[in-house]
Amino acid sequence: MLELDAAATLGFVVDRRRRQDVAAAEELRAVAHWADLHRLAAGEVLGAVEPETANQLCRRGLLGEDLTIAGVERELRLSGQGAFLVEEFAVAEVAAALGMTESAGRGYVGQAVELRDRLPRLWGRVMSGELPAWKARQVAEQTIPLSSDAAGYVDAQLAGFAHKISFGRILACVEAAALRHDPDLAAERARQAAEKRGVWVEDRIDGTSEINAVTGTPDARAFDAALNHVATALNLLGDGDSRDVRRAKAIGVLADPQYALDLTTSSGDGTRTAALHQQGRRPQAIAGPVVHIHLHTAAVAGVQVGAAAVVAVGEVARVDGVGPRSTEAIKQWLATLAPGAVVKVTPVVDLSERISVDAYEIPDRLRRQVEERDHSCRFPWCGRRGGFDVDHIDAFVPRDDGGPPGQTNTHNLARLCRFHHRVKTHSRWSYVRRRDGVLVWTSPLGRTYTVDESGTSPATEQPRTLPA
Secondary structure, eight states: OOOOOHHHHHHHHHHHHHHHHHHHHHHHHHHHHHHHTTBOOHHHHHTTSOHHHHHHHHHHSOOTTTOOOTTOOOEEOOSSTTOOOEEHHHHHHHHHHTTOOHHHHHHHHHHHHHHHHHOHHHHHHHHTTSSOHHHHHHHHHHHTTSOHHHHHHHHHHHTTTGGGSOHHHHHHHHHHHHHHHOHHHHHHHHHHHHHTOEEEEEEOTTSOEEEEEEOOHHHHHHHHHHHHHHHHHHHHTTOOSOHHHHHHHHHHHHTSHHHHHHHOOTTOOHHHHHHHHHHTOOOOOOOOOEEEEEEOGGGOOEEEEOSSOEEEEOSEEEETTTEEEEHHHHHHHHHTOOTTOEEEEEEOOOTTOOOEESSSSOOHHHHHHHHHHOSSOOSTTOOOOSSOEEEESSOOOOGGGTOOTTOEEGGGEEEEOHHHHHHHHHSSOEEEEOTTSOEEEEOTTSOEEEEETTEEEOOOOOOOOOOO
């Protein structure tokens, strides 16, 4: 048993995690060195292949996936553009030694080489112990398909704060790099993704089935909104099951269009829904979702107006709850837009302006400013996007109770996901905003964290050790 109090125990756990990170960094460096020991010049392999085949393979640049001549050891390009090739059979050696599948071994070696040779800044962070190896490897996996310029952009953008942000924000940076430096790849990815849409149903032995779907974002938003409408209506009609169970039931309701039409209403007024249902009257159809796209006015090259959608045509847009997207993806959305869906363009909001009101309620203009500034939950390490609560950092005190004017203002508001809003409200977690805009959080055990637009910086403390 550890004879430590809560704070000391947590410190001990953190120290052991840091030791694991150091060991993982050393292992990663050794894997990259192992790849160096098994570098392979193209000519060494191609000597065993007929010249015509060799020429074709050279032109393709990636030989391992296409060379099928029996008995020939293939060369593998495991990392990105400009990286060296590795002996194929040697990968099996390292994979077996580490208890990995051959494909997992390929990925590990490729990520190590990618980090060291194409993401040197991130590599340096890993070697210095500032960035966990697992997180850096995830970045490398995403940059392998990118051009050298795009990979360099990711390296430069993330090196200073990859250790401070969630993996979701890291992926967003990689996507932004593809949009900026490799727009053809981004467009091709959008086209390929559209071709992979589908719905799959797997029956289980317990009487339930699992549904997996890949579809366009507007269609997904429409489906999600429809599930919420039906689940709410079922609850108001007396269904006491949890929201998730009611959403599952809603799939069956939506499978019967007439039943869904009779049960739901676009107004969101559940009482009216129940009354109409009891009277046998038909309510209005479910309203389609609204997808908000944010563009700087300078990026708008023109506007297309259709019967069901409005969208600006530019190079890159940011979509609420989704992140940056190429216009190729947006065009694909418009091509198969869900009935009733609307795509709206919102100009970029001035984040430097200080907006202040006396009321507790947050006006739309101030809410939009906070939403533009805080793209994810502002609790330490939380990367949740989507639905948020806008929290008063210093609790609002009504003027009649002696509260100061202008408490609802740019400086005193932050976006929190529902869970972390509850944590802040009902526990001893607290936070303040400094003059420079940085949020400083304090945990119940007194550990402090700073959160800004670059991510989270953890508390610093002396390593803990087991008592003698």
